[in-house]
Structures are given as structure tokens and as C-alpha cells.
Amino acid sequence: MTKVAFASDHAGYGLKNFLKEYIKEKGFEPVDFGTDSEESCDYPDYAHPAATAVESGECEFGIAMCGTGNGIAMTLNKHQGIRAALCWAPELAELAKQHNNANILVLPARFVSKEEAIKIVDAYLDSKFEGGRHERRIAKIPVAGCGCK
Numbered sequence: 001m002t003k004v005a006f007a008s009d010h011a012g013y014g015l016k017n018f019l020k021e022y023i024k025e026k027g028f029e030p031v032d033f034g035t036d037s038e039e040s041c042d043y044p045d046y047a048h049p050a051a052t053a054v055e056s057g058e059c060e061f062g063i064a065m066c067g068t069g070n071g072i073a074m075t076l077n078k079h080q081g082i083r084a085a086l087c088w089a090p091e092l093a094e095l096a097k098q099h100n101n102a103n104i105l106v107l108p109a110r111f112v113s114k115e116e117a118i119k120i121v122d123a124y125l126d127s128k129f130e131g132g133r134h135e136r137r138i139a140k141i142p143v144a145g146c147g148c149k
């Protein structure tokens with residue numbers, strides 16, 4: 001079964017649990033890297049292990065959230081093999097897959113409803129990377145691939 005890495009802080013905890021159930025119904029296996037309660041915590045503690053699981057291939061892709069989505073996306077994107085995309089509308093999730101081959105979908109938990117979150121996740125799951133010119137561009141995202149000295 002395809003494994004999906006999940007990570008959130010306290011602000012995303014409720015939405016994470018909801019989406020773990022949804023993803024199970026879609027035939028995926030959620031792997032939860034925390035947090036495991038609504039007690040205030042620090043999102044990097046959960047983002048880094050989830051990013052490592054996606055980078056290593058243990059998980060095929062990831063879904064992550066914090067209040068705004070910004071802090072957890074910033075943390076995930078410190079990993080050179082991660083392309084985490086903050087998406088608050090289905091069209092953004094679609095393009096994040098089509099153009100950026102995003103391997104972690106990030107949601108702003110305090111700014112999307114559960115119904116909106118499902119539409120965003122569906123848009124991400126139902127889209128395919130288009131390759132071509134986008135392949136060349138995403139190859140330049142890692143620091144080692146940018147040609148800078």
C-alpha cells in the first residue's frame with residue numbers, strides 16, 4: 001500500500017486526523033510523524049522526520065499542515081529532495097503537481113475548511129506531473145543543481 005507521510009503542529013492536528021482517515025478511504029496508508037495532541041508544540045520537530053521519510057522513499061509523498069502552512073512548508077523545503085507546496089485552493093494543488101511535481105502538499109489548517117481541504121487533496125491526487133520544461137526547472141531547485149558557486 002502506498003505510504004503517505006503526515007506531519008502537523010497543534011494547529012493542524014485536527015485537520016491532520018481528518019485527512020488521515022480520508023486518505024485511508026482512498027486506499028493509501030498514512031504514516032503519522034506527529035504531533036499527537038493539540039498541546040502547543042514546534043512544527044519543525046515533526047516536519048523534519050516526515051521530510052526524511054519522503055526523501056528516502058519510505059513514503060511516496062506527504063501531506064502537512066500548521067496554522068498558516070508557512071512554518072511547516074519552510075521547514076520541509078530545507079530538505080533538498082523536498083518540494084513542499086502551500087496550497088489553499090484546488091487549482092494551486094493541481095499546478096503544484098503538474099508544474100512542480102510537489103512531493104509534499106501543505107495546507108494552512110486555520111484558513112481552510114475540511115470540505116476545502118478535501119478538494120485540495122483530491123486535486124493534488126488527481127493531477128500528474130507534466131515533465132518537459134518543468135523537469136528541467138525542478139532539477140535546478142536543489143542548491144546542488146542551481147549552478148551557483
Ligand code: RB5
Nearest residue numbers: 011066067068069070071
Ligand atoms: C502556531 O500558533 C502557528 O504559529 C503555526 O501553526 C504556524 O502557523 C506557523 O507557521
